[in-house]
Amino acid sequence: MKLLIYGLNYAPELTGAGKYTAEMAEALAARGHAVRVVCAPPYYPAWRVAAGWSAWRYRREMRGGIVVRRAPLWVPAHPRGAARVAHLASFAFSSVLPMVAQWRWRPDVVMAIAPTLLCAPVALMLARASGASAWLHVQDFEVDAACGLGLLAPGPLACAAHAFEGAMLRRFDVVSSISERMVERLATLGVLATRTLCVPNWVDVRAIRPLRRPSLYRQALGIGEGEVVVLYAGNMGAKQGLDYLIDAAARLVARPDVRFVFCGDGLLRDALARQCAQLSNCTLIGLQSADRLRELLGLADIHVLPQRAGAADLVMPSKLTGMMASGRAIVAMAHAGTQLFEVLAGRGVVVEPEDAVALARAIDRLADDASLRARLGAAARRYAVHGLSLDSVMERIEQRLYACRGDGCEVGVRIDERAFVGETVGHRARPPT
Known part of the structure; x- marks a missing residue:
C-alpha cells in the first residue's frame, strides 16, 4: 500500500496534530506500507520555526524510515484573524509543488490532515489525477472553532467558510475524525455515513504507564x-x-x-x-x-x-x-x-x-x-x-486503507465505532471488538 500523508504539522513537533500524524505514519510504515509525507517545518506550539530549520526553503529528509518533504510557510507573530488565514494559505500554496511531484509515485491513498482544510483541494486534485482514494482526517473543525472562539464573526465570511468546508468534506472518499461527536458533526455537514470513520487519538500504553515511585x-x-x-x-x-x-x-x-x-x-x-x-x-x-x-x-x-x-x-x-x-x-x-x-x-x-x-x-x-x-x-x-492503544487504532486505519485499495472505501467497513473507542456502560470501558 502506498500512502501519501499531507498535513501542516509533523515531527519533531511534540504536541498537537504533528505528534499524531508522525506516529501514524511511522506505525503504518512499520506494518509494511510505503509512506511519504508532505508537511511544513516544525513551528508549533511556540509559533516560531524551530532552530536549525528554515521557514522559506524546501527540504527533503528521511525521518523514521519515511521520506518527508517540507514546504515553506509564513509564521506570524500574532496568529489571529487574517494573519492566521494567511499563515495557513502560505503552506497550502507552497506545498502544491511537492504534492504534484508525487503524481509519478502513484499513491494508492492520499490522506490530508485538517487543519488545514485549505490543503483539501490539492489533495483531491492529486488523488483524482493519480487514481488514488482521497481521505481527509479531521483533527479539528477549523470553522466551528473559529466561530466558537469569536475569531470569525457571523456574516458573509463565516457563511462562505462553512460552504467551503461542506463542499470539501463531501468530495472525499473517506472522512475520519477523532471522536463520535465529531463524526456526527460530519453527517450534519453532508458526509455520507458510509464514508465516515471514528479514529480516536491514541496513546502508547506501554510507554506511558503509571509510575510506581515518585516522579x-x-x-x-x-x-x-x-x-x-x-x-x-x-x-x-x-x-x-x-x-x-x-x-x-x-x-x-x-x-x-x-x-x-x-x-x-x-x-x-x-x-x-x-x-x-x-x-x-x-x-x-x-x-x-x-x-x-x-x-x-x-x-x-x-x-x-x-x-x-x-x-x-x-x-x-x-x-x-x-x-x-x-x-x-x-x-x-x-x-x-x-x-x-x-x-x-x-x-x-x-x-x-x-x-x-x-x-x-x-x-x-x-x-x-x-x-x-x-x-x-x-x-x-x-x-x-x-480503547486508545496504538495497535487497535492502527488496525482500524489499516482496515479502511485496504478497503480503499480493494473493493472501495465504503464497502464492508461500517462498524459500530462505540465498540472501538470504548462505550460508557456502567462507567466501564468496553474493550474493542
Whole structure:
C-alpha cells in the first residue's frame, strides 16, 4: 500500500496534530506500507520555526524510515484573524509543488490532515489525477472553532467558510475524525455515513504507564513529599482557558500542600509566566522532550484540562490520551452531552467550562481524597488500554486503507465505532471488538 500523508504539522513537533500524524505514519510504515509525507517545518506550539530549520526553503529528509518533504510557510507573530488565514494559505500554496511531484509515485491513498482544510483541494486534485482514494482526517473543525472562539464573526465570511468546508468534506472518499461527536458533526455537514470513520487519538500504553515511585521531576522542581501536584501539560494558547486554571490556583493559594505545575509553550506562555510569578503555589517549566513524557505525566496527582466553552464542545483534546494512560486523576472542563464529558464519566471529574470556582472546588476535593484519585486514575488507565492503544487504532486505519485499495472505501467497513473507542456502560470501558 502506498500512502501519501499531507498535513501542516509533523515531527519533531511534540504536541498537537504533528505528534499524531508522525506516529501514524511511522506505525503504518512499520506494518509494511510505503509512506511519504508532505508537511511544513516544525513551528508549533511556540509559533516560531524551530532552530536549525528554515521557514522559506524546501527540504527533503528521511525521518523514521519515511521520506518527508517540507514546504515553506509564513509564521506570524500574532496568529489571529487574517494573519492566521494567511499563515495557513502560505503552506497550502507552497506545498502544491511537492504534492504534484508525487503524481509519478502513484499513491494508492492520499490522506490530508485538517487543519488545514485549505490543503483539501490539492489533495483531491492529486488523488483524482493519480487514481488514488482521497481521505481527509479531521483533527479539528477549523470553522466551528473559529466561530466558537469569536475569531470569525457571523456574516458573509463565516457563511462562505462553512460552504467551503461542506463542499470539501463531501468530495472525499473517506472522512475520519477523532471522536463520535465529531463524526456526527460530519453527517450534519453532508458526509455520507458510509464514508465516515471514528479514529480516536491514541496513546502508547506501554510507554506511558503509571509510575510506581515518585516522579524524578519532584526532586528537580523541589516539590515536597506531601505536596499534591496539579499538572497542566500542553499548548498554552487562547482556547485552552488557562486563565481559569490560574484563577483556581489563586483561590487555593492558602493550601501549602497543593502545587500547580504548568508545562508547555505557546502564544500565552509569557503572560502565564507573569501570572505564575505572582503566585507562590505555581511553577512554570518549558516543553519537555518526548522521552521524558512518562516521568512528566507521572508527576501529576491531578491532571487538569481547562477549556473555553467554544472549544470544549468541538474537539477531543489530544493531550487527554496521555493523561488517561498515566493512571492519574483528571479534572476537565466540558458541557454535559459532549464526547469529553462521556469519556470521563466515572473516570474523572468534569466541571462546566469557564467556571474557575467549580474547578477550584474539584481540585480541592481531590487533593483531600487520595483513594478517589486512585480509583479515577485506575478507571482512566483501563479505558486507555482497551480503547486508545496504538495497535487497535492502527488496525482500524489499516482496515479502511485496504478497503480503499480493494473493493472501495465504503464497502464492508461500517462498524459500530462505540465498540472501538470504548462505550460508557456502567462507567466501564468496553474493550474493542
